Amino acid sequence: xxxxxxxxxxxxxxxxxxxxxxxxxxxxxxxxxxxxxxxxxxxxxxxxxxxxxxxxxxxxxxxxxxxxxxxxxxxxxxxxxxxxxxxxxxxxxxxxxxxxxxxxxxxxxxxxxxxxxxxxxxxxxxxxxxxxxxxxxxxxxxxxxxxxxxxxxxxxxxxxxxxxxxxxxxxxxxxxxxxxxxxxxxxxxxxxxxxxxxxxxxxxxxxxxxxxxxxxxxxxxxxxxxxxxxxxxxxxxxxxxxxxxxxxxxxxxxxxxxxxxxxxxxxxxxxxxxxxxxxxxxxxxxxxxxxxxxxxxxxxxxxxxxxxxxxxxxxxxxxxx
Numbered sequence: 001x002x003x004x005x006x007x008x009x010x011x012x013x014x015x016x017x018x019x020x021x022x023x024x025x026x027x028x029x030x031x032x033x034x035x036x037x038x039x040x041x042x043x044x045x046x047x048x049x050x051x052x053x054x055x056x057x058x059x060x061x062x063x064x065x066x067x068x069x070x071x072x073x074x075x076x077x078x079x080x081x082x083x084x085x086x087x088x089x090x091x092x093x094x095x096x097x098x099x100x101x102x103x104x105x106x107x108x109x110x111x112x113x114x115x116x117x118x119x120x121x122x123x124x125x126x127x128x129x130x131x132x133x134x135x136x137x138x139x140x141x142x143x144x145x146x147x148x149x150x151x152x153x154x155x156x157x158x159x160x161x162x163x164x165x166x167x168x169x170x171x172x173x174x175x176x177x178x179x180x181x182x183x184x185x186x187x188x189x190x191x192x193x194x195x196x197x198x199x200x201x202x203x204x205x206x207x208x209x210x211x212x213x214x215x216x217x218x219x220x221x222x223x224x225x226x227x228x229x230x231x232x233x234x235x236x237x238x239x240x241x242x243x244x245x246x247x248x249x250x251x252x253x254x255x256x257x258x259x260x261x262x263x264x265x266x267x268x269x270x271x272x273x274x275x276x277x278x279x280x281x282x283x284x285x286x287x288x289x290x291x292x293x294x295x296x297x298x299x300x301x302x303x304x305x306x307x308x309x310x311x312x313x314x315x316x317x318x319x320x321x
Contacts, residue, residue, distance in 0.1 A: 001060055004312035005050065007068035008114065008304040009033065011085030011138075014042075015301065016049055018057055019309035023122035025302065026061075029053050039088045043097055065105040066098055067311030069114025069304045075156025078108050084174060107311035110156060111135075111304060115296075116143025117150060118307030119259055121314060124297035131257045132249055133296070134161065134242075136264035136271075139174075140182035140189075144253055162186070166245060185242045187217035187264050194220050194234040205230040221267040235270045242271070243278020250279075250287050261296035261303060268295075 003018040003026060010033060017028040029049045036042040054061060072083035078095025080088060098106045109117070116133040119125040125133070129148045135141035140162030144151045151158045162182035163175055170179030171192060183189050194207055194215065206223050207215070207230055223231035246258050258279075264271060276293045283291070296303060 002062050002064045003057070004309040005053075005063055005066045006305040006307075006309035007046070007066065008111070008308060009068065009070040009080075009086070010111070011071070014046065014049075015305060016046070016053060017305045017309070018053060018061060019306060019313075021313045023306055023309070025305065027053050027057050028305070033086065036087045039092045042087060047101065063102070063104055065107070065312035066102065067107045067109075067114075067308035068094065068098075069109050069111045069308045070094065071111050073108050073110040073156060075109050075113075075152050076154070078106070080108075105312070107308075109152070109308070109311065110141075112141025112159070113143045113150060113152065113156075114304040114307035115141070115261060115298075116145060116307065117310050117314075118298055118303040118305070119261070119296055120145055120150070120307075121310040122298065122306045123259075123303065124294060125257065125259060128256050130253065130255045131259060132246075132253060132255045133259040133261060134246075136186055136260060136262040138186060138188055140186045141262075144255075146253055161245070161249065164245065164248075166241065181241075181245050185238055185245065185264075187262075190217050190220055190234055190238050190264060191215050193237050194230065197230045197233055197237075201230060203229050207231055217264050217267070221270055224267075224270050232270075235267065236274045238264075239271050239274025240278040242275045243280075244282050246275070246279045246293070247282035247284075247287075250283055250291055254287070255291060257292040257294050259294050259296050261298070262300060265295060266300075 006017045006019050008015040012034050013030045014033045015030045018026045031045045031049050070080050072081050074081050080092045080094050082090050095106045112135050115135050119133050125131050131145050133143045142159040142161035144159045163180045165179045166181050167179035171183035173180035173183050205228050220231050
């Protein structure tokens, strides 16, 4: 049976899976990216995991191609460049290493584009020609589809919505600038908002029992669902900021829908309700009532794997070196 190999490279874990053309995941594995000391260690762990995966799948399993998603991916060159959270040199020729090892077509996209392709080909965006997907995790990733085509840009770095400046005097960002959207709208941004609210208020809150290191977006969501005033305010502020940003995105791309995925989106109506209200308020009149705000239909651990596999099945551009 023919399979595509999907690879989802993250700062903490790297996930791999065998995916058939219908988008069914047959087998999967993962290893800890964070435990690798260099790209050589990373590739050694990756090759071992792929071998184990193929062995478990049996002799009837055959690879058709490989698709991978990674932060800081240069989709045109097939390289991963200056990835802050990966144990890599400044420039790693990812595609060259894999094609040399497996002699198969290999495609590489940035991680948020991988999730966008998963939603487009196997999720709730199937059949849509114009939509935006925002991945809300430690940071904020974005993928944009216009007229059925994924926007990638000159080097595959288009749609970096997380680093649009929403306050030039605002919070410091890991990119070195201030006021980037992801410093407000992300799991990390929600934490920063919660601690700012606690510092500026005498209100009782269960969140005061957490240190910054131990605080999580899930803990804030649990407190908000229990009626914690400061936790609810943190979600309101985060949703309002997200809504304004999505209204701006609508002016650029005129989407049919905007999808939210990732761990922060799992908070459900705590985030969606203030975000939808804010977006609708700030939208230009001719967009009002026409743009749907929807959750991703794919699991957090599946979207990018399915998207990278679709690079193989959909015949999207590959790089052979």
